[in-house]
Amino acid sequence: MWQPNVIAQRPCAFFDVDNTLIDLKSMFSFADFLQDNALLVPAERFGAWRERLERLFAAQRPRSEINRFYYTLFEGVAVSAFAEAAQLWFTTLPKPDAYIKPAPLAALKALQQAGYNTILVSGSGYHLLAPFAALWQVSDVLCAPQQQKDGRYTGELDDLPSIGQGKAHFIAQFLCQHQISADACLAFGDDLSDFPMLGAVNKGFLVDPLAPTLIANQDVGYEVFTTISDQNCTFRQYVCH
Numbered sequence: 341m342w343q344p345n346v347i348a349q350r351p352c353a354f355f356d357v358d359n360t361l362i363d364l365k366s367m368f369s370f371a372d373f374l375q376d377n378a379l380l381v382p383a384e385r386f387g388a389w390r391e392r393l394e395r396l397f398a399a400q401r402p403r404s405e406i407n408r409f410y411y412t413l414f415e416g417v418a419v420s421a422f423a424e425a426a427q428l429w430f431t432t433l434p435k436p437d438a439y440i441k442p443a444p445l446a447a448l449k450a451l452q453q454a455g456y457n458t459i460l461v462s463g464s465g466y467h468l469l470a471p472f473a474a475l476w477q478v479s480d481v482l483c484a485p486q487q488q489k490d491g492r493y494t495g496e497l498d499d500l501p502s503i504g505q506g507k508a509h510f511i512a513q514f515l516c517q518h519q520i521s522a523d524a525c526l527a528f529g530d531d532l533s534d535f536p537m538l539g540a541v542n543k544g545f546l547v548d549p550l551a552p553t554l555i556a557n558q559d560v561g562y563e564v565f566t567t568i569s570d571q572n573c574t575f576r577q578y579v580c581h
Contacts, residue, residue: 350520351457352459352515362441367468373429373432374429404505426467461481461510466484482510482511507540511540528544530549538562
């Protein structure tokens, strides 16, 4: 079973997950899996949740607001049942080659070999990320702080959503806890919402950003990599140079 294994005072490489390391929206893939298999949440409640979620997207509400709302679905769900369903969901995914992005993952592995702590940073929940953490043997996971009471989720978050400024917030807490300087660290993301995370460390990298993110990046200048054109893993070689 995977367990966090952070080495204090060593540099860190922080990786967003969805659309950075994997071509998958983990939170919504999991929700689809639950609804398709009638797991954890009654169908009527799921339907009402879906309707409101669609309204939030249609209104272009901030991703942090949508992320916080997402977890209301699990009010009253036993943490153990959630964990079991998340593991089952992971086993139903296609073979890793079908959704893992090889160049960023090669960078993660090379940084591990170079002595970096590698940390996943995501708005997804811990139990959705744990199978990936085990697969890649990362050092730790920073994720949605789902509130628990008496072994069940309350549907609330204990802190900021792990989106946007929330990612920078959790990275700062993590570095302080482990006595690691941000000046020695790297971060990797794909979206405009990852900019606070990229700016929280010494050097930030954008992986396969879409056009609006590329335009916004003109003002900040994060290094950009398009993995489709990086078949020879120059991405890995660059970050480990």
